Amino acid sequence: MGAAGAPEMSAAALADFRAATRAWLAKNCPAGARGPGPIPWGSSKVEVGADARLWLERMADRGWTVPTWPRRYGGAELDKDRYAVLVDELKRIDARPPLTGRGVNYIGPTLLELGDDDQKARWLPGIARGEGGWAMGYSEPGAGSDLASLSLRAVRHGDNYFLSGRKIWTSDAMQADYIFVLARTSPDKPKHQGISLILVDMAQPGAHVRPIRLLSGASPFNETLFENAVASAADVVGGVDNGWTVGKRLLQFERSTHAGINISGSQGGRTATSTLPPIVARYAGVANGRIVDAALRERLIRHEQNDHAQRLTQRRVIEETAARAPGFASSAVKLTGALNAQDGHEIRLAAMAVAGLGWQGDGFSAAEIEASRDWLRQKALTIAGGTKEIQLNIIAKRVLGLPD
Numbered sequence: 001m002g003a004a005g006a007p008e009m010s011a012a013a014l015a016d017f018r019a020a021t022r023a024w025l026a027k028n029c030p031a032g033a034r035g036p037g038p039i040p041w042g043s044s045k046v047e048v049g050a051d052a053r054l055w056l057e058r059m060a061d062r063g064w065t066v067p068t069w070p071r072r073y074g075g076a077e078l079d080k081d082r083y084a085v086l087v088d089e090l091k092r093i094d095a096r097p098p099l100t101g102r103g104v105n106y107i108g109p110t111l112l113e114l115g116d117d118d119q120k121a122r123w124l125p126g127i128a129r130g131e132g133g134w135a136m137g138y139s140e141p142g143a144g145s146d147l148a149s150l151s152l153r154a155v156r157h158g159d160n161y162f163l164s165g166r167k168i169w170t171s172d173a174m175q176a177d178y179i180f181v182l183a184r185t186s187p188d189k190p191k192h193q194g195i196s197l198i199l200v201d202m203a204q205p206g207a208h209v210r211p212i213r214l215l216s217g218a219s220p221f222n223e224t225l226f227e228n229a230v231a232s233a234a235d236v237v238g239g240v241d242n243g244w245t246v247g248k249r250l251l252q253f254e255r256s257t258h259a260g261i262n263i264s265g266s267q268g269g270r271t272a273t274s275t276l277p278p279i280v281a282r283y284a285g286v287a288n289g290r291i292v293d294a295a296l297r298e299r300l301i302r303h304e305q306n307d308h309a310q311r312l313t314q315r316r317v318i319e320e321t322a323a324r325a326p327g328f329a330s331s332a333v334k335l336t337g338a339l340n341a342q343d344g345h346e347i348r349l350a351a352m353a354v355a356g357l358g359w360q361g362d363g364f365s366a367a368e369i370e371a372s373r374d375w376l377r378q379k380a381l382t383i384a385g386g387t388k389e390i391q392l393n394i395i396a397k398r399v400l401g402l403p404d
Helices: 013-030 050-062 080-092 102-114 117-126 245-258 276-283 294-320 329-357 367-381 388-399
Strands: 134-137 153-157 160-167 176-183 197-202 207-212 221-232
Touching: 013 080, 050 367, 080 102, 102 117, 102 134, 102 245, 134 153, 153 176, 160 176, 160 197, 176 245, 197 207, 197 245, 276 294, 294 329, 329 367, 329 388
Parallel strands: 134 176
Antiparallel strands: 153 160, 160 221, 176 197, 207 221
């Protein structure tokens, strides 16, 4: 909740807020910020269109890039009821979120909860205005699911730490201005101790990025190398050697974002209407108002039912949580959402048959080629943000209370 402890608004006051919000959005949301399109994530290295930039500036001035955050840090202190109204009104006009990314959704909420006053004052207003894009430095070549085995070293000299080591699968690092990393600050302590979460400026000679080309043809992931990269000792979040606790809390913000239940920052307004039924109908054929293939029809019906149940669960978790991010339930919602999304892509390719095998060439349309690449990209959904196996362990232990 942005305004912790604030009394609930009356129905009349909430209706007034809705009317005022609707009027303001109608006047201030540019046409180019509605419908599908790129959403700024703050990177100074990524150009955004004039309408997207104007939309970001206007929403930031109003505190609506991070609606639940305190005003002194760039937010609007909206309670959950008013936040829900804002999201509804954004959806109504098909407006894209003005800002997204690891700044407003991961490190920003972590700083709000665990950062000191100086860190909040220095970092949060800029994050709220999209002044710098963030990457996440967790996984290493020898430390993936067993993250506590990380070896990136951070050695203190005076007021700074000097970082040496590698991170892997660093999403968008080639375009990031900053990165938050888990680094080993006390190598003599047990592996879950002696770790710190540190904020690092990427614009320095000691930080190097090497893109990794994926099977889908894209290169969103990177290997990030630190060779005596410098970070201020004032940018250790949550205390030196307390990074395991801080890092786990940040992962809850990440997973709740993947699950669509993050109310800590910009949840955003746009929810794309499902295009799966018309695609299946076009390729599989329709007779007497029904998809011809009975097995495919049954798969599609079950998928649509699961999708509806997923959205209802998201809404329930948002309404029930009183924290800035859900707890362990975020793992369950994140995992079911990822599995259902992957199932949808499997159904689409099954309906397309050989047309879904396109990779390049004149024999396939651009949409068909994109469908096959999308299918490959979706395979990462049960890896990114915590693997399927890790999520199942969390659900078993922390949600269901099963013994080790």
